[in-house]
Amino acid sequence: MSALLEIRDLAVSYHTRTGVVRAVRSASLTVESGQIVAVVGESGSGKSTTAHAAIGLLPRGGRIEAGAVRFDGRDLTRLGEKQWRSVRGAGIALVPQDPTVSLDPVKRVGEQVAEVLLIHGLATRRTAPELAVALLGRAGIAEAAARARQYPHELSGGLRQRVLIAIALAGEPRLIIADEPTSALDVTVQREILDHLAHLAAESGTAVLLITHDLGIAADRASHVVVMSEGEVVEQGPTAAVLDAPTQPYTRALLAAAPSLAREPLRPRREPGPEVLVEVKGLRKTFTLGRNRTGPREVRAVDDVSFTLTRGRTLALVGESGSGKTTTARMVVGLEAPTAGTVTFDGHELSTMGDSRLRALRRRFQLVYQNPYASLNPRFSVEEVVTEPLRAFKVDSRAGRRARAAELLDQVALPVSTLARKPAELSGGQRQRVAIARALALRPDLVVCDEPVSALDVSVQAQILELLVRLQSEHGLTYLFITHDLAVVREIADQVLVMRHGRAVESGQADRVLAAPAHPYTAELLAAIPGADRVPLG
Amino acid sequence: MPDTRTRTRTLVRSPGLLVSYAVLVFALLAAVAPGLFTDQDPIAGVPAERLRGPGAAHLFGTDETGRDVFARVVHGAALSLWATLLAVLVSLVAGSALGLLAGFRGGWLDSLVMRFVDVLQAVPSILLSLALVTALGFGTTNVAIAVGVSNLAVFARLMRSEVLRVRTGVFVEAARASGVRWRGVLGRHVLPNSLGPVLVLATVTLGVAVLEVSALSFLGFGATPPTPEWGSLVAGGRGFLATAWWMTTFPGLTVAAVVLATNRVSRALDERGEA
Numbered sequence: 001m002s003a004l005l006e007i008r009d010l011a012v013s014y015h016t017r018t019g020v021v022r023a024v025r026s027a028s029l030t031v032e033s034g035q036i037v038a039v040v041g042e043s044g045s046g047k048s049t050t051a052h053a054a055i056g057l058l059p060r061g062g063r064i065e066a067g068a069v070r071f072d073g074r075d076l077t078r079l080g081e082k083q084w085r086s087v088r089g090a091g092i093a094l095v096p097q098d099p100t101v102s103l104d105p106v107k108r109v110g111e112q113v114a115e116v117l118l119i120h121g122l123a124t125r126r127t128a129p130e131l132a133v134a135l136l137g138r139a140g141i142a143e144a145a146a147r148a149r150q151y152p153h154e155l156s157g158g159l160r161q162r163v164l165i166a167i168a169l170a171g172e173p174r175l176i177i178a179d180e181p182t183s184a185l186d187v188t189v190q191r192e193i194l195d196h197l198a199h200l201a202a203e204s205g206t207a208v209l210l211i212t213h214d215l216g217i218a219a220d221r222a223s224h225v226v227v228m229s230e231g232e233v234v235e236q237g238p239t240a241a242v243l244d245a246p247t248q249p250y251t252r253a254l255l256a257a258a259p260s261l262a263r264e265p266l267r268p269r270r271e272p273g274p275e276v277l278v279e280v281k282g283l284r285k286t287f288t289l290g291r292n293r294t295g296p297r298e299v300r301a302v303d304d305v306s307f308t309l310t311r312g313r314t315l316a317l318v319g320e321s322g323s324g325k326t327t328t329a330r331m332v333v334g335l336e337a338p339t340a341g342t343v344t345f346d347g348h349e350l351s352t353m354g355d356s357r358l359r360a361l362r363r364r365f366q367l368v369y370q371n372p373y374a375s376l377n378p379r380f381s382v383e384e385v386v387t388e389p390l391r392a393f394k395v396d397s398r399a400g401r402r403a404r405a406a407e408l409l410d411q412v413a414l415p416v417s418t419l420a421r422k423p424a425e426l427s428g429g430q431r432q433r434v435a436i437a438r439a440l441a442l443r444p445d446l447v448v449c450d451e452p453v454s455a456l457d458v459s460v461q462a463q464i465l466e467l468l469v470r471l472q473s474e475h476g477l478t479y480l481f482i483t484h485d486l487a488v489v490r491e492i493a494d495q496v497l498v499m500r501h502g503r504a505v506e507s508g509q510a511d512r513v514l515a516a517p518a519h520p521y522t523a524e525l526l527a528a529i530p531g532a533d534r535v536p537l538g
Numbered sequence: 539m540p541d542t543r544t545r546t547r548t549l550v551r552s553p554g555l556l557v558s559y560a561v562l563v564f565a566l567l568a569a570v571a572p573g574l575f576t577d578q579d580p581i582a583g584v585p586a587e588r589l590r591g592p593g594a595a596h597l598f599g600t601d602e603t604g605r606d607v608f609a610r611v612v613h614g615a616a617l618s619l620w621a622t623l624l625a626v627l628v629s630l631v632a633g634s635a636l637g638l639l640a641g642f643r644g645g646w647l648d649s650l651v652m653r654f655v656d657v658l659q660a661v662p663s664i665l666l667s668l669a670l671v672t673a674l675g676f677g678t679t680n681v682a683i684a685v686g687v688s689n690l691a692v693f694a695r696l697m698r699s700e701v702l703r704v705r706t707g708v709f710v711e712a713a714r715a716s717g718v719r720w721r722g723v724l725g726r727h728v729l730p731n732s733l734g735p736v737l738v739l740a741t742v743t744l745g746v747a748v749l750e751v752s753a754l755s756f757l758g759f760g761a762t763p764p765t766p767e768w769g770s771l772v773a774g775g776r777g778f779l780a781t782a783w784w785m786t787t788f789p790g791l792t793v794a795a796v797v798l799a800t801n802r803v804s805r806a807l808d809e810r811g812e813a
Contacts, residue, residue: 376712
């Protein structure tokens with residue numbers, strides 16, 4: 001077979017006002033017709049830049065410095081904007097990363113698919129709508145004719161991603177570049193989308209260049225894997241060869257860091273302790289979304305959830321988006337008032353408590369947010385961030401707080417020099433460490449972690465999880481851990497509660513639930529984890 | 539923060555900006571130390587020299603009582619610019635406070651404050667300031683307050699929308715969750731992160747305020763004669779427009795130059811803020 005896409009010694013730089021950033025230093029890879037090739041790497045590895053260079057869509061300031069990109073024998077680096085138009089869509093199509101922003105919000109999705117057909121002359125104004133519906137159907141959308149008349153905001157994330165796939169398919173491309181097509185989606189939806197993409201590729205002989213940070217996805221879907229790090233391809237070859245017998249230390253480190261069900265827990269699992277710290281009984285939360293003819297339209301975000309959390313243990317709340325796990329956690333820390341039910345923290349009932357008593361109690365439970373890019377005030381220095389809870393409760397003198405901040409940074413393994421820096425100067429992992437230091441400042445009993453690692457790279461994830469486990473044993477902390485990732489649960493949780501559509505479907509000791517799920521939904525979640533069916537990695 | 543070299547380069551590349559900065563520096567110097575530019579008396583005239591055209595002795599000519607127009611423009615800068623600054627300060631402080639309160643507290647207070655702001659904005663600003671200055675009484679300070687109040691609606695709106703944006707930020711909730719009182723959340727988190735665009739608006743409003751303060755002073759609401767003020771200088775020369783054009787033209791051009799310069803500079807600040 002001849003190579004459909006061939007990238008040779010590609011080097012790409014970004015020219016910005018502050019200087020030149022060499023995003024890709026030397027990347028070579030080939031994709032043959034009908035193949036699925038995965039490019040894996042962490043953020044900043046240059047994998048997306050390589051993909052965008054292949055379709056001539058580098059962001060402003062991006063420039064190909066050296067190397068060649070050949071598609072079907074043509075050198076793409078020499079194409080003018082006009083020639084590109086015949087390649088994009090018809091030759092190479094792109095499925096972008098974020099389905100929430102990649103569709104035009106004011107156009108019906110059917111029109112957006114039809115637009116591609118018209119541009120490439122594959123349909124006339126009369127036939128385009130019908131063909132668009134057929135394409136939406138092929139992309140796996142049920143009742144495609146009705147969906148085609150809807151706007152993007154009326155569709156779920158999974159459906160929007162399917163629309164993007166339909167748009168990519170419209171030009172009958174020979175290569176689809178999928179840039180993290182499922183990172184923003186739930187695991188069960190992710191599985192459906194990837195199954196479908198693989199099915200389409202096999203059926204029509206379309207090749208797929210799959211960009212992903214998730215080794216599990218690469219392992220499940222791709223015949224070849226290309227591992228990138230810091231702008232260079234460090235290793236490539238058939239999937240089984242690369243993942244089972246990696247030759248490069250970086251690939252080995254990446255594999256070791258990837259959370260997977262095959263990995264051992266970071267700490268022996270424990271039975272519930274003797275002292276109940278948090279008790280949640282019959283918790284409900286309804287949100288009102290305007291009114292319709294029959295009365296107020298209500299959504300039950302949390303519906304009759306009960307659990308107890310004992311001191312020194314970790315309880316994981318697991319569920320997909322919309323399962324109510326975050327709302328539950330917010331009620332536990334008093335940021336949201338329950339519609340019904342009670343939250344009792346160490347004998348104090350939160351819902352009947354006045355504002356000032358609740359504030360006083362906040363010393364004892366703290367929160368770590370999912371996105372460390374949003375949870376730190378951009379104008380604060382790290383010292384101000386970390387000492388803020390101390391200031392709020394007037395703990396210590398100024399100098400004493402400064403000393404405590406240095407001590408906290410030491411505990412989260414950041415150098416003391418970080419104190420003077422601004423969050424924008426730190427990496428995602430460093431920022432999350434700062435957020436954890438802030439949460440620990442008041443020596444709380446309970447730390448609620450809301451997806452604390454899902455915005456981070458896998459190797460950073462592993463470090464943060466280890467840090468959390470270490471801090472737990474050092475300070476006797478109790479964790480309520482919100483996550484969508486069962487692999488993370490396996491690594492750190494003692495007890496687990498699985499939620500779906502606002503209800504608790506299963507709960508119990510983590511190893512029991514993961515090994516022998518009693519509820520079909522838990523089993524489905526487990527099966528959907530990428531890489532789950534692979535043999536344990538040596 | 540751009541270093542000095544890039545800043546100098548930007549200035550050299552856009553001569554318009556350079557000239558604008560120069561105009562503003564001159565105007566400010568004139569306001570602070572008028573003696574630097576002229577040693578002639580702005581109040582007492584020399585009757586023998588009345589209605590002289592512009593020339594070496596009198597750069598902008600003289601008026602009907604023989605006072606040097608250039609000296610009067612230079613000495614008028616202090617009062618006119620002070621009134622302008624005061625006006626913008628009133629808009630900035632009162633408008634931002636209203637917007638902050640409305641955006642942060644929400645609910646009925648938000649509705650109340652914003653309907654009041656709507657009413658302010660429904661009346662043309664020059665008409666509103668005329669009405670206000672009539673109620674407050676004459677004088678430069680009152681003119682400044684009137685102009686300030688008539689412009690505060692935009693500040694309140696912008697501040698409110700910025701506060702609404704920042705308030706939903708995760709870091710704001712994180713502060714609340716870690717036990718910070720609402721005053722701390724407002725003062726340390728919401729306000730500093732909302733203030734940027736409002737300060738840019740303040741520089742844009744400077745130009746408008748120069749114009750409005752001069753307009754009111756032109757109509758005679760400002761300082762009592764013979765104290766010079768740019769607007770009243772333009773007004774004073776009206777009767778002599780046919781014979782002594784310089785009496786209105788030069789003060790008028792001065793106002794125009796300052797307004798244009800402020801606009802150019804504020805645009806540059808805005809662009810830098812966005813970049």
